[in-house]
Amino acid sequence: MIVRRRYNKVASFLCIKIKIIRKGKKVIIIEKVLLAAVMHERTNEQQFYYSLNELEALVKTAEGEVIKTIIQKRPRPHRAYYVGEGKLKEIKELINEFEIEIVITNEELSGGQIRNLQEQLEVRVIDRSQLILDIFAARARTKEGKLQVELAQYTYMLPRLHGQGADLSRLGAGIGTRGPGETKLETDRRHIRRRMDDIKKRLEQVVNQREQYRGNRKRHQLFQVAVVGYTNAGKSTLFNSLTKSDTLYEDKLFATLDPLTRRMKLPSNLEVLLTDTVGFIQDLPTALVAAFRSTLEEVKEADLIIHVIDAAAPNRDNHEQTVYQLLSELEADKIPILTIYNKEDLIDKTDFVPTTHPYLLISALDDNHIKHVKNKTERLIKEQWSHFALHVPESESTKLSKIRQYTILEKEEYQEKHFSYYLEGYVDPNHAIMREIKEFNHE
Known part of the structure; x- marks a missing residue:
C-alpha cells in the first residue's frame, strides 16, 4: 500500500x-x-x-x-x-x-x-x-x-x-533529509569541523585496515580484476554470474555502494579476485568523489578492469566518457580494460557499433556469455604474462602444486620415461612463483 x-x-x-x-x-x-x-x-x-x-x-x-x-x-x-x-x-x-x-x-x-x-x-x-x-x-x-x-x-x-x-x-528521513549519522546537525561551524576531523581520523584507521587487506592480497599475489561502470549498467549482475554469489542487484541507481571482493575461477582453473565497485554517474558531487576515494582505490590496485556498459542506454557514449574521466582522476586509466556491453537482448545487434576494443556484447544473465567473459579475461591475462615450458620431477609435488595454482596451464602431461610432468602455460613475471619456473624452465 x-x-x-x-x-x-x-x-x-x-x-x-x-x-x-x-x-x-x-x-x-x-x-x-x-x-x-x-x-x-x-x-x-x-x-x-x-x-x-x-x-x-x-x-x-x-x-x-x-x-x-x-x-x-x-x-x-x-x-x-x-x-x-x-x-x-x-x-x-x-x-x-x-x-x-x-x-x-x-x-x-x-x-x-x-x-x-x-x-x-x-x-x-x-x-x-x-x-x-x-x-x-x-x-x-x-x-x-x-x-x-x-x-x-x-x-x-x-x-x-x-x-x-x-x-x-535536524535529522530527517525522507528525500534529501537523511542527516549524517544519528545525531542532529549543529549550525555551529566549529562543531561540524570538529566532527569532520573526527570522521577523518576514524576513516584513516579503516583505510589502514583496507591497505593491510590489499597488502595481504599482494603477498598472495592473486591477479585482481575490478568491475566498474556507470550506475545501473549491470555490474552487480555480472559480478554475481562470474562468482556465483548472491549480492544485491536492483533496477535502481547505486544498488551497490560498498565494494565487495570474491574469487572467480577461470577456464584454466586459475583463481583471480573480482571486486564489484560503486557505480559512476555524471555530475557526481565533488565531496562524494573525495570521500569515497579510498573505496575507489580498489580500482587503482587492479591488474585488469572490466568496464560494464549498458548497451541499451540512450546516452551510452556519455556513460563511457564519464567512467573514463573518473578512471583518469583515480590514475587508473593506464590499466588494461575489457569493455563489456551488457543487455544485448535489449538492442538491435545489427545496428550495434562498439566504440572501445577489446569488447564483448553480452547478457549478464546468459551462462554462455559468462563463459565468453571468462575466456576473454583469461586471454587478456595471458597477453600480460610470459610463456613458459618446463619439466617438473614427480618428486617435487609441492612445487608442482604451486605452479598449478598461480599460473595459467595450457598443457600438462605426465612423461613416464622421465618420471616428470611437462607443463606449458603463462605466468606473471613478477610473481614469486617465478623462482620455481626458473628452476625447471626449458625455454
Whole structure:
C-alpha cells in the first residue's frame, strides 16, 4: 500500500518517508516531487534531457514520485532563485495544484538560493547533489561506507549552513533529509569541523585496515580484476554470474555502494579476485568523489578492469566518457580494460557499433556469455604474462602444486620415461612463483 503525506511546515520536513511492516504488508509513504531545470544558452539539448531523465531515475531510487518537470531557458541560473521570478510563480501554482511536497533542481544550489526558494515555495528544496548524497546515505552498509557518506554530507552542507538555517540542523528521513549519522546537525561551524576531523581520523584507521587487506592480497599475489561502470549498467549482475554469489542487484541507481571482493575461477582453473565497485554517474558531487576515494582505490590496485556498459542506454557514449574521466582522476586509466556491453537482448545487434576494443556484447544473465567473459579475461591475462615450458620431477609435488595454482596451464602431461610432468602455460613475471619456473624452465 502506498500512502502520500502533505508537507507539514511545523514538522520541518521530518519523518516524511517511513517504512512499516504490518501483517506482512509494507507501507511506504512517498513524496510528490517537482523537478526544476535551467537550460543554459550553450547547453547540449540531448545531454540536457538525458540528465533530466537520470534525475527522475534518482528520485525513483529515493522512493519519490515525479509529478511535474519545469524547464526554463535562461543564459544562466537566477542568482537568487535559480529560475526566473515568473517561472517561480508558475512553480508555486503547481505546488498548490498538485500538492507537491519537494522541489529538486538539476544543478547544485547555493545556501542562499535554497533559503530563498523555500521561503517562496513553502516546501522543501534540494538539489541533485543532495539527492545523490541521500541515496548514498540510505544504501551505505559498511562502517567505512557510512563514515564516508557522513563526511561527504558535512562537506556539502558546511558552506550552505547560512542559507538553510534550522532545516539542516535536524535529522530527517525522507528525500534529501537523511542527516549524517544519528545525531542532529549543529549550525555551529566549529562543531561540524570538529566532527569532520573526527570522521577523518576514524576513516584513516579503516583505510589502514583496507591497505593491510590489499597488502595481504599482494603477498598472495592473486591477479585482481575490478568491475566498474556507470550506475545501473549491470555490474552487480555480472559480478554475481562470474562468482556465483548472491549480492544485491536492483533496477535502481547505486544498488551497490560498498565494494565487495570474491574469487572467480577461470577456464584454466586459475583463481583471480573480482571486486564489484560503486557505480559512476555524471555530475557526481565533488565531496562524494573525495570521500569515497579510498573505496575507489580498489580500482587503482587492479591488474585488469572490466568496464560494464549498458548497451541499451540512450546516452551510452556519455556513460563511457564519464567512467573514463573518473578512471583518469583515480590514475587508473593506464590499466588494461575489457569493455563489456551488457543487455544485448535489449538492442538491435545489427545496428550495434562498439566504440572501445577489446569488447564483448553480452547478457549478464546468459551462462554462455559468462563463459565468453571468462575466456576473454583469461586471454587478456595471458597477453600480460610470459610463456613458459618446463619439466617438473614427480618428486617435487609441492612445487608442482604451486605452479598449478598461480599460473595459467595450457598443457600438462605426465612423461613416464622421465618420471616428470611437462607443463606449458603463462605466468606473471613478477610473481614469486617465478623462482620455481626458473628452476625447471626449458625455454
